[in-house]
Amino acid sequence: MKTVINEENRRNFVSLVESMLHDKLSKCYQCGKCSAGCPVNFEMDYTPNQIIKMTELGMEDAVLNSKTIWLCVSCNTCSTRCPKGFEVTGIMDVLREIAEKKDIISKVEKEVQVFHEVFLDNVKSNGRIFELELVGKYKLKTRRLFRDMFLAPKMFEKGKLRISGEKISGLNQIAKIFKDFE
Amino acid sequence: MKLAYYPGCSLKGTSFEYEVSLLKILEALNIEIKEIPDWNCCGASAAHSINHDLSIALPARNLAIAEKEGYESVLAPCAACSNRLKTAHYELETDDILKKKITGSIEMPYSAGMEINNMLEFLIKIAGKDKIKSMVKRPLTGLKVAAYYGCLLVRPPKIMQFDDPENPVSMDELVGLTGAESVNYSYKTECCGAINSLSKPDVVMALTGNVLYDIKKHGADIVVVACPLCHSNLDVRQREIERKYEEKIGLPVLFITELLGLSFGIDPKDLAIEGHMVTADRVLEKIKEL
Ligand code: SF4
Ligand code: SF4
Numbered sequence: 001m002k003t004v005i006n007e008e009n010r011r012n013f014v015s016l017v018e019s020m021l022h023d024k025l026s027k028c029y030q031c032g033k034c035s036a037g038c039p040v041n042f043e044m045d046y047t048p049n050q051i052i053k054m055t056e057l058g059m060e061d062a063v064l065n066s067k068t069i070w071l072c073v074s075c076n077t078c079s080t081r082c083p084k085g086f087e088v089t090g091i092m093d094v095l096r097e098i099a100e101k102k103d104i105i106s107k108v109e110k111e112v113q114v115f116h117e118v119f120l121d122n123v124k125s126n127g128r129i130f131e132l133e134l135v136g137k138y139k140l141k142t143r144r145l146f147r148d149m150f151l152a153p154k155m156f157e158k159g160k161l162r163i164s165g166e167k168i169s170g171l172n173q174i175a176k177i178f179k180d181f182e
Numbered sequence: 183m184k185l186a187y188y189p190g191c192s193l194k195g196t197s198f199e200y201e202v203s204l205l206k207i208l209e210a211l212n213i214e215i216k217e218i219p220d221w222n223c224c225g226a227s228a229a230h231s232i233n234h235d236l237s238i239a240l241p242a243r244n245l246a247i248a249e250k251e252g253y254e255s256v257l258a259p260c261a262a263c264s265n266r267l268k269t270a271h272y273e274l275e276t277d278d279i280l281k282k283k284i285t286g287s288i289e290m291p292y293s294a295g296m297e298i299n300n301m302l303e304f305l306i307k308i309a310g311k312d313k314i315k316s317m318v319k320r321p322l323t324g325l326k327v328a329a330y331y332g333c334l335l336v337r338p339p340k341i342m343q344f345d346d347p348e349n350p351v352s353m354d355e356l357v358g359l360t361g362a363e364s365v366n367y368s369y370k371t372e373c374c375g376a377i378n379s380l381s382k383p384d385v386v387m388a389l390t391g392n393v394l395y396d397i398k399k400h401g402a403d404i405v406v407v408a409c410p411l412c413h414s415n416l417d418v419r420q421r422e423i424e425r426k427y428e429e430k431i432g433l434p435v436l437f438i439t440e441l442l443g444l445s446f447g448i449d450p451k452d453l454a455i456e457g458h459m460v461t462a463d464r465v466l467e468k469i470k471e472l
Contacts, residue, residue, distance in 0.1 A: 073373055094234075120225070170222065180239070181233060
């Protein structure tokens with residue numbers, strides 16, 4: 001990988017990440033304990049400790065386009081075990097949020113990103129999650145129309161899928177929250 | 183103390199069995215809880231994954247409503263919801279600038295005085311082990327149960343402040359009260375893949391498969407959980423995992439509230455056990471014969 005990093009860009013990126021994270025990247029001494037216990041490390045392109053180092057080095061494009069940030073399931077194993085108390089789970093949130101704000105659409109893990117977006121749209125329009133609508137919209141957006149569909153009949157039979165959702169009465173308050181922070 | 187109840191979306195949908203069974207056992211234990219009026223979705227993993235402020239504001243609205251209604255304690259049975267409510271509470275308590283921003287947006291004050299309990303905490307702290315034990319009319323002697331905690335009940339420990347993050351025991355203790363035997367195994371707190379169930383099913387099946395096969399290997403008859411996301415992955419995806427890895431599992435997955443209900447002598451129908459994808463018939467037969 002060719003990586004030419006401009007020092008000023010590096011500093012800006014590091015300070016953006018650190019201010020959102022409320023933690024210092026230099027705390028990490030690269031022991032690798034976070035990555036050893038990460039349940040999805042086998043699918044990642046960079047391990048969590050590599051992501052931390054790359055962020056510190058200002059490799060913005062590489063981390064924001066990595067598979068890792070979208071594969072992370074926020075299980076908090078890494079932060080719980082880190083001997084330095086570094087917010088490893090937190091950095092994944094921060095990097096995803098930066099990617100999202102920069103409109104970087106993940107090429108490799110687009111489905112995870114789309115799922116989060118569709119989920120929040122569902123909250124915005126109903127105040128609560130209506131699962132059928134959520135799954136329907138997600139499938140339309142990802143064109144994965146048939147995956148998991150075989151589960152549906154039995155789930156209906158068991159009473160797990162409601163055919164109508166409910167909206168909360170304070171939807172205007174929810175709209176305001178989204179307007180303030182989106 | 184007035185006790186508020188935050189059901190969250192899953193308990194009103196795919197995991198309705200959890201709500202049915204918890205209301206049933208709290209009725210038996212004579213504990214009254216009241217749903218927070220007009221509660222909204224806590225934003226679950228999606229909000230914190232891509233929008234931090236939203237992930238605090240959404241749960242904060244629920245906490246502020248509960249406070250306004252005079253509650254001091256909230257039960258959030260869904261592990262993900264309790265995790266998000268506790269996180270919002272923690273950040274509002276420790277970050278004044280954030281608190282100002284959030285309470286300004288929800289247009290309600292929040293004094294950050296709320297106690298938030300997950301299901302296990304609630305049962306142990308509020309109902310109490312002695313009371314639970316005294317309700318056991320049909321001890322589940324001989325039944326082998328694997329208590330699966332997953333991630334969100336115990337991690338991050340700084341915020342959850344509950345049990346041991348690497349080797350939790352609270353659910354095993356509750357299992358013990360029913361007279362059943364809790365099985366020791368390795369994957370108690372390994373992640374099931376939770377949030378990526380729909381977007382990365384292959385990864386989730388690998389993670390959930392690890393948990394289920396390990397439990398199976400250790401000879402459990404059933405698994406108990408206290409999280410609707412864990413339940414969905416372990417129960418709803420179990421048949422698919424068996425097909426993918428070509429090895430039968432056949433482990434019924436019950437909510438801890440259902441197991442307690444059975445030991446109280448409550449009819450399985452009233453606990454909605456037939457709502458699960460993996461049938462528990464064989465185990466229910468076994469219990470009947472006890
Ligand atoms: S466990 Fe902590 S110190 Fe070790 S590599 Fe990971 S973040 Fe760095
Ligand atoms: S929180 Fe993310 S990075 Fe950390 S161990 Fe879990 S999946 Fe891996």
